[in-house]
Amino acid sequence: MNGPAVPQDRLRRVVDRIQGLPTLPSMLSSINQLMVNPRTSAKEIAQLISSDPAITSKVLRVVNSSFYGFPNRISTVTHAIVILGFNTIRSIVLSTSIFDALKKGPRADGFDRAAFWKHSIATGACSRVIARKLAFTALEEFFIAGLLHDVGKIALDSYLPDDFAKVTARVRELDCTMLEAETAVLGVTHADVGGWLLERWSLSQGLVDSVSHHHNPALAGANMKAAAIVHLGDILARALQLGSGGDRRMPPLSEEGWAALGLSPDVFPALLSEGADESERAMIFLEFAR
Amino acid sequence: MDASSPAPQDTALQEIEALRRAYEVSRFVQERSREIRGARATSDVVKAFAEAARELVGSGGTQFYLRGQSGEGMVLHKTTGDTTIRRLGAAPWRPSSELLGWVTKERRTTTVPGENERDWHTLVPLVVAGEVSGVLVLDVPQAAGELAQQTVEALSFLAEEAAAALIAAEERGRLDDELGRIDRERSFLANILDSITNGILVADLDGRILQINRNAAAMLDIQTLDVVGQPFEPLLTEEVRTELRALFDETVQVGFAMERLVTTHLGGTEFPIAVGSSLLRDDALQAFGCILVFRDMTASREMDRLRKLDQMKSDFVANVSHELRTPLTSIKAYCEALAGMERTPQELEFLQVIEEEGDRLIELIEDLLNVSRIQSGTLRLHQELAHPGDLVKEVLALSKTHSDRHTVTSKVDADVPEMMFDWNRMKEILINLISNAMKYSPAGGEISVALSVSEGNLRIAVEDHGIGISAEDQQNLFQQFYRVDGSLTAQVAGTGLGLAIVKGIAEAHGGAITVRSEPGKGSVFTVVLPIRKEPPPDAAPQKSPFS
Numbered sequence: 027m028n029g030p031a032v033p034q035d036r037l038r039r040v041v042d043r044i045q046g047l048p049t050l051p052s053m054l055s056s057i058n059q060l061m062v063n064p065r066t067s068a069k070e071i072a073q074l075i076s077s078d079p080a081i082t083s084k085v086l087r088v089v090n091s092s093f094y095g096f097p098n099r100i101s102t103v104t105h106a107i108v109i110l111g112f113n114t115i116r117s118i119v120l121s122t123s124i125f126d127a128l129k130k131g132p133r134a135d136g137f138d139r140a141a142f143w144k145h146s147i148a149t150g151a152c153s154r155v156i157a158r159k160l161a162f163t164a165l166e167e168f169f170i171a172g173l174l175h176d177v178g179k180i181a182l183d184s185y186l187p188d189d190f191a192k193v194t195a196r197v198r199e200l201d202c203t204m205l206e207a208e209t210a211v212l213g214v215t216h217a218d219v220g221g222w223l224l225e226r227w228s229l230s231q232g233l234v235d236s237v238s239h240h241h242n243p244a245l246a247g248a249n250m251k252a253a254a255i256v257h258l259g260d261i262l263a264r265a266l267q268l269g270s271g272g273d274r275r276m277p278p279l280s281e282e283g284w285a286a287l288g289l290s291p292d293v294f295p296a297l298l299s300e301g302a303d304e305s306e307r308a309m310i311f312l313e314f315a316r
Numbered sequence: 317m318d319a320s321s322p323a324p325q326d327t328a329l330q331e332i333e334a335l336r337r338a339y340e341v342s343r344f345v346q347e348r349s350r351e352i353r354g355a356r357a358t359s360d361v362v363k364a365f366a367e368a369a370r371e372l373v374g375s376g377g378t379q380f381y382l383r384g385q386s387g388e389g390m391v392l393h394k395t396t397g398d399t400t401i402r403r404l405g406a407a408p409w410r411p412s413s414e415l416l417g418w419v420t421k422e423r424r425t426t427t428v429p430g431e432n433e434r435d436w437h438t439l440v441p442l443v444v445a446g447e448v449s450g451v452l453v454l455d456v457p458q459a460a461g462e463l464a465q466q467t468v469e470a471l472s473f474l475a476e477e478a479a480a481a482l483i484a485a486e487e488r489g490r491l492d493d494e495l496g497r498i499d500r501e502r503s504f505l506a507n508i509l510d511s512i513t514n515g516i517l518v519a520d521l522d523g524r525i526l527q528i529n530r531n532a533a534a535m536l537d538i539q540t541l542d543v544v545g546q547p548f549e550p551l552l553t554e555e556v557r558t559e560l561r562a563l564f565d566e567t568v569q570v571g572f573a574m575e576r577l578v579t580t581h582l583g584g585t586e587f588p589i590a591v592g593s594s595l596l597r598d599d600a601l602q603a604f605g606c607i608l609v610f611r612d613m614t615a616s617r618e619m620d621r622l623r624k625l626d627q628m629k630s631d632f633v634a635n636v637s638h639e640l641r642t643p644l645t646s647i648k649a650y651c652e653a654l655a656g657m658e659r660t661p662q663e664l665e666f667l668q669v670i671e672e673e674g675d676r677l678i679e680l681i682e683d684l685l686n687v688s689r690i691q692s693g694t695l696r697l698h699q700e701l702a703h704p705g706d707l708v709k710e711v712l713a714l715s716k717t718h719s720d721r722h723t724v725t726s727k728v729d730a731d732v733p734e735m736m737f738d739w740n741r742m743k744e745i746l747i748n749l750i751s752n753a754m755k756y757s758p759a760g761g762e763i764s765v766a767l768s769v770s771e772g773n774l775r776i777a778v779e780d781h782g783i784g785i786s787a788e789d790q791q792n793l794f795q796q797f798y799r800v801d802g803s804l805t806a807q808v809a810g811t812g813l814g815l816a817i818v819k820g821i822a823e824a825h826g827g828a829i830t831v832r833s834e835p836g837k838g839s840v841f842t843v844v845l846p847i848r849k850e851p852p853p854d855a856a857p858q859k860s861p862f863s
Contacts, residue, residue: 064338064466072461095421097414098428104461108427108436112465158423161446 036213044185048127068107075103084122091310117166125314128180137183143315144269151308152301153259171236172259178220203275243283254283262301345470349477358485362396365478377455390416420448425472427460436460440475444483452479515610523547535610567593567606588613634688637681648674683813690820697738711746721760728767736848741821748814749778757782774845781838794819
């Protein structure tokens with residue numbers, strides 16, 4: 027396990043002030059429990075999901091969207107699980123739940139949530155494209171990691187609105203990056219807060235590390251590649267000018283992260299065009315943010 | 317303790333049971349995956365996979381799609397086993413091209429419903445070198461939603477293993493085909509090399525043998541063909557080594573060399589061998605070796621010897637004939653001188669016999685001379701404008717063409733014109749044909765000589781009603797020294813040169829002779845000559861087709 031980039035006590039001082047943190051639906055932990063048992067069938071998990079009509083309809087919307095592009099209509103959750111796999115459905119449930127969880131709470135005026143989610147979804151889609159190019163199989167994990175890479179900003183916006191307003195004001199004033207403004211105002215960054223939140227939600231270490239270190243993948247240790255993918259996904263999404271992370275400055279590309287991926291610069295145009303297509307298809311998730 | 321919730325021991329037991337099952341499945345998967353990977357042929361891979369799948373989900377059928385050559389998407393390559401449970405008469409389930417395209421694009425293993433809730437199909441992309449080159453389809457005759465997560469995962473894992481093994485097997489198959497083709501090509505070339513009657517030895521520029529065929533080994537007295545890679549020089553016998561080395565060096569240095577003749581001794585027999593050479597070049601025309609070709613000259617040397625013998629014989633005949641004629645002329649002259657003196661009738665009779673036999677010898681010698689002239693192409697014609705009818709009159713006035721038992725008639729058509737021919741040679745033809753007709757019609761009878769014109773040619777037909785000639789003998793009739801076999805013919809005198817001379821003279825005139833005959837009924841010999849009014853443009857002697 028790798029520690030965050032800032033001293034633990036400074037992070038604690040910030041997050042201790044966060045009250046009434048959103049929780050993920052209990053269904054997610056039930057799904058996790060069921061999936062631990064190898065004898066669980068798709069039907070059993072489908073029964074669990076179907077107990078929540080809202081989630082069921084969201085899952086069916088996503089699996090039938092162009093994001094998955096399955097040629098035939100998928101009419102039941104059971105079919106969705108068998109066709110797309112257990113892990114994919116769990117990821118879909120997770121991502122739709124996250125939108126729900128983060129919709130609530132107060133927010134600062136200076137932060138455009140719609141642009142934020144658009145950027146997050148695009149980062150998820152681009153991370154998925156990069157992971158596919160690198161022949162990873164659990165692509166949904168990368169989508170979620172990209173989707174959540176800036177989740178710390180939402181947490182700060184919702185639960186420390188005054189501090190976060192100072193951050194956004196500083197960004198506007200100095201035309202600096204969010205990261206620089208956060209460090210100056212809070213002493214911690216959205217990446218630190220996001221990692222902490224994901225840990226609280228009991229998400230996998232891979233997710234936690236890739237969110238915590240998406241600005242500096244070299245610190246992600248064993249999960250350096252995953253963090254580097256999200257790092258590059260973030261840059262691709264900004265290059266595609268899809269949404270906004272709250273600032274106008276493109277974060278610099280981490281050389282170590284780039285080297286860890288072992289990609290040739292020649293693939294960049296292909297990644298951009300595939301990232302654009304994938305992002306467009308992934309915008310189905312945007313409706314869950316409203 | 318609350319009765320409705322399970323006791324902690326029960327939960328623990330359940331977990332242990334789950335772990336045990338998980339372990340069993342993973343062992344099963346491990347074993348089967350080893351089997352699948354170990355299979356070498358495509359069919360064995362499919363069989364091993366289908367068997368494992370049957371144990372897992374009761375499946376039997378597989379379909380194996382490969383990417384089409386011309387980019388038309390996935391094409392069904394082979395199928396095995398029964399395809400799921402289906403209604404009687406229903407066609408087997410096949411994935412749509414959209415579905416195959418999706419699996420290819422997403423590189424995702426998926427399980428999709430078939431025609432009904434109990435027919436499912438697992439599709440696995442076959443990824444080779446980063447590209448999806450095929451799709452393996454497994455029929456799952458079960459509602460996939462009811463399958464345990466682990467079973468689905470085990471199935472997918474095994475299918476992926478099978479996919480990898482299938483691609484490897486296909487690749488291997490292609491390689492084997494290619495190797496087989498190369499092998500066939502090589503043995504084809506080797507067969508050609510060994511079937512050539514010439515010996516062939518190929519060496520690199522350092523003189524190391526690259527290739528040698530059986531005949532080369534035999535001619536050079538090399539005991540085994542297993543000499544590739546060895547320098548050729550030490551393998552040679554002393555009698556050819558120097559010559560071949562020189563030929564090789566010259567070829568390599570100059571680029572070509574004249575054919576050389578060497579002689580080897582194999583089992584005590586002498587073999588003359590002609591050795592040719594050429595440079596061996598690669599695709600870039602860079603020389604990298606030398607080819608030596610060995611030709612056994614025994615046969616052509618024998619031909620040479622026979623030709624020389626034949627020439628000697630011809631020369632001999634010509635010389636001897638001349639030498640014989642000179643003393644005969646003297647004998648005849650002295651006979652005549654003796655006859656002019658006072659003689660008893662018996663003495664005169666003896667002198668006449670001597671003279672007649674002398675004439676016969678002269679004729680014989682004349683025949684031999686003619687044959688040798690015809691053979692050597694030195695038969696000269698003295699063609700003059702004359703009427704063939706006059707020639708017939710002159711010949712029939714000769715005593716040679718008269719006999720007590722035969723009547724010789726002649727018929728000359730009115731349209732027979734004057735023409736160019738050698739009077740004396742044509743006279744010989746007529747005398748020959750008429751006397752032959754007499755000889756071979758011992759019972760006597762009519763002999764007719766008919767001259768006619770047909771299609772611009774003069775036809776001279778001499779017909780008898782004698783013993784005739786068999787079809788077989790007709791074929792050889794015009795050869796020198798050929799005589800028809802038989803008790804009767806044995807009594808007939810002759811050298812067997814007559815008809816050969818007739819044929820030679822006719823051909824020298826640009827004509828031909830044919831025979832039509834039936835045993836017991838007689839023969840017709842027909843000489844056909846072209847009618848010419850002018851002397852032939854080429855005054856040179858006509859080359860006889862005999863030579």
